[in-house]
Amino acid sequence: MRKSFILLASVLVLAACSVQNESQTNSSSSSSASILPSGKMDQSQIVAPQVGLSDEEWNNSRGTVSDGEDTNSEQEPTRILSEDVDSLIVYFSRSGSTELLASKIQALSGADVVELVAKETYSSDYGETVQRANQERNVENTPELDVEMPNLSQYQSIYIGYPIWGMTMAEPVATFIETYAKELDGKTIIPFSTNGGYGLGSSIDYIETVLAENQVTARIEPAFAVEGNKVDQADSDLMTWYNNLNK
Ligand SMILES: Cc1cc2nc3c(=O)[nH]c(=O)nc-3n(C[C@H](O)[C@H](O)[C@H](O)COP(=O)(O)O)c2cc1C
Numbered sequence: 001m002r003k004s005f006i007l008l009a010s011v012l013v014l015a016a017c018s019v020q021n022e023s024q025t026n027s028s029s030s031s032s033a034s035i036l037p038s039g040k041m042d043q044s045q046i047v048a049p050q051v052g053l054s055d056e057e058w059n060n061s062r063g064t065v066s067d068g069e070d071t072n073s074e075q076e077p078t079r080i081l082s083e084d085v086d087s088l089i090v091y092f093s094r095s096g097s098t099e100l101l102a103s104k105i106q107a108l109s110g111a112d113v114v115e116l117v118a119k120e121t122y123s124s125d126y127g128e129t130v131q132r133a134n135q136e137r138n139v140e141n142t143p144e145l146d147v148e149m150p151n152l153s154q155y156q157s158i159y160i161g162y163p164i165w166g167m168t169m170a171e172p173v174a175t176f177i178e179t180y181a182k183e184l185d186g187k188t189i190i191p192f193s194t195n196g197g198y199g200l201g202s203s204i205d206y207i208e209t210v211l212a213e214n215q216v217t218a219r220i221e222p223a224f225a226v227e228g229n230k231v232d233q234a235d236s237d238l239m240t241w242y243n244n245l246n247k
Helices: 002-018 055-061 097-109 126-138 171-184 203-213 228-233 235-243
Strands: 087-091 112-115 157-165 188-195 224-227
Touching (some): 055 228, 097 157, 097 224, 171 203, 188 203
Parallel strands (some): 087 112
16 A cells, blocks of 8 residues: 555655755754653644645745654653543654644543654654655565554543655554554544645555455544644634534
């Protein structure tokens, strides 16, 4: 299934690598969302310099850098786990946009949170990350994760958050789906995503395919998708989407 994206991904890579947007430099050292005493993600700690850029500056995300630590150089990956909550947000974010979106959904839902990080984190350099992600996708070699997953049986709803890479979900989230597919049986899956302007790609088909391959039945709710530079303008659409979910 993932192989069918190769051609499309390659075209995008060429386009993505052709221009490096110099204006998108991450001057501050990045960090993952810290956790407030209330158990909420602290949005003020999320570093996502591309949020708020004009479309011209954003240039469909080309050149977006990170600190090379999957947004976690100064803080531990976000983990909010409690014993009595029945929804969980699992997300990966390289440059912060998806993390900001995750924090907004967490504020609405009060869900527990687990941030995914790759054992070998992705380069701060956009082109290098594109190259690595394409290689991982083309040889169906999803990266190993550095995360201890809680027992998913506690949760009825799982929000799954990812950036779009090569017109499908970022590879670390593919690792999550493939590893934990069987444990998603009977649950409600709620995808959310940020992208460079080309939408959700085939990420939902991908989720459906992996679940079907594992004989897993799950309800997949309509996904929320927004461009990575516009997460700060998404509140009203996000609220409408959230209120229409069958959580
Ligand atoms: C390796 C890589 C591949 C990407 N491929 C696509 C793509 O195919 N389509 C798209 O719309 N955006 C693409 N993007 C842009 C990201 O989806 C966008 O920047 C997203 O908001 C990043 O989320 P993050 O800040 O949470 O990492 C790509 C970005 C990277 C780093």
